[in-house]
Amino acid sequence: MDHVAPTSARAVESVVAGAPQRAGSFRFWFEGQRWEWSDEVAAVYGYAPGSTQPSTELLLAHKHPDDRALVARSIDAAVCAGEPFCGRHRVIDTSGRTHHVIVVADRMLDDRGLVVGTRGYLIDLSGALEENRQEVLDRTLPELVASRAVIEQAKGVLMVVYGINAEQAFRVLQWRSQETNVKLRTLAQRLVTEIPALGGGPASQRARFDHLLLTMHGDVVAAE
Known part of the structure; x- marks a missing residue:
């Protein structure tokens, strides 16, 4: 296995955050x-x-x-x-x-x-992430595994709700992180935590999910 230089979670997210706003x-x-x-x-x-x-x-x-x-x-x-x-x-x-x-x-x-x-x-959602940014995500250190796990869970939720692929789901999370200046993994954790509370039929669930995606950063910032 190739050696990977020590990299902090913030460093990884700063590299990812360089993608163009869409x-x-x-x-x-x-x-x-x-x-x-x-x-x-x-x-x-x-x-x-x-x-x-x-x-x-x-x-x-x-x-x-x-x-x-x-x-x-x-x-x-x-x-x-x-x-x-x-x-x-x-x-x-x-x-x-x-x-x-x-x-x-x-x-x-x-x-x-x-x-x-x-x-x-x-x-x-058109286009693709640049290879070097995706590679950074794919080669994070063991201490980032927990963060990666919750991000993957959040991506899975977005894929189901919006009918998009994994890369596009990451774009959505990345966008909210950039827009709100909140760490991507923190937003992902909040999203995953709140999902069980969403009820109602498909139409109302979509509206509730959109509301959550647009407002959840407020509670995160208050908690921090």
Whole structure:
């Protein structure tokens, strides 16, 4: 076996954290179906910052033909039921490139606590991790095995919930770690711990899971 120089968990995570950001935020008001998107989301669709105003019609026009009807139904269901718009689908950008994305969202409330829309993130799962970063993960020292185990568990949960592969699931965890400045293994532990408390049917479980993924870092930061 090749010798591996001593490496701390923080060092491993700092190497992994160097991967490019592939997530952007959006807001969707149910009344009037008004959208806002960040420059990162606009870029996924192939638009320069501020060059176009997003709309339901524009977004649907960029969906893969096989996914368009499903996304349209998801938007209609969100408006009618006052639930977050979320899901996994494909986006075809202005250059004709296909992006595999997932939408992780939560309810958006007004000052009175009434649901007025949904806000969240669109995560581009296209592409692959650079080989050297994946190699670092694959060759960590024995003292990191426990951390690796909980990260693998969290990845498994994400794979089931979002229907994505292991590498894409790691991207989601990595994104939340970067976004919240919380250690990846700490977020993974929190996610795994909270999963048994999620109840209800598949639709409500997905909404609860999205909420957990977007808010669990608050308890983690408070505890630290």
